[in-house]
Amino acid sequence: MRKSLYKYVSVLMVVFFVVSCKKNDPIADLGTTNNEYAAQLRVSYNNTKVNFGDTLIVTASTWQRDDRFQKVGIYDNIVESFGIDMTLKQGTHIITKSDDVSTLTVVDSIVRKNVLLEVGSAQMDNYWVTHTNNYVIPYEYEVEHRDGSYPNDPSLITKLNDQEWDILKGLLAYNITKADYLLLFPTATPDHFTNGGTYVLSAKGMANLKAELERDMLVPIVTDLKKVGNYSIVIDVDAVTPTNTKTSSSRTFDIKL
Secondary structure, eight states, X not given: OHHHHHHHHHHHHHHHHHHHHHHHOGXXXXXXXXXXXXXXXXXEESOSSOOTTOEEEEXXXXXXXXXXXXEEEEEEEEEEEEEEEEEETTSOEEEOBOSSOBSOOXXXXXXXXXXXXXXXXXXXXXXXXXXXXXXXXEEEEEOOOOOOSSOSSGGGGGGOOHHHHHHHHHHHHXXXXXXXXXXXXXXXXXXXBOSSXXXXXXXXXXXXXXXXXXXXXXXGGEEEEEXXXXXXXXXXXXXXXXXXXXXXXXXXXXXXX
8 A cells, every 4th residue: 555655646746747747938938930940049249349450359149949940031221310410611510410409410321231140050060159058149240421412511412312412501591691602693783682680591592592592502612521320230130940930139230531
């Protein structure tokens, strides 16, 4: 009887142990997509505030419940979001963007989902780290300025689209000096100007500038033009299984222009 009781208690303990292990098994929390477990992904960086000339080390650490990967990829995206700081020959000065106010912001997508590194399933074993029991994939990213569609000089004006150009003309209409207006329109009559007050140009002068000013007329009288805003680098990391179940991480690094 004592031996039978011992066996019965032992069976209960084993069942309890198995049930307890299943309840606390972290694998159950991984989740599935496309009938496959998603990969776990952690991405770290050696620097959180970068500048041009820096080397940013991106480290992707990943594992998957069944050790099934299609690839792990590291990509960059680059976007400039900027205003214009412009000075004309006879003292007109316009800044279209500050930390608090923006009257004209231009967005230039310089790079979109550019492949920096892709590690396929056949190469994954090269990145296996035994003591951490996962794959660790490092990448050294050189932070450098890449030119987009808008040069950082007076010729930028010629690249503005019609909407951006109309906004810039509107700002000029309210801020241009009389001397600069006369450089653009030498035969302007006195009724193009006010007799004092907040604005130099009258309603007629403003309307004339908005209607008649062309980009190639303005460029020669610009003495200084530079972008003000942010150069943003977005690093994306994807861990993808054979059924295209994707786990992603993204981080943005902003550099002041």
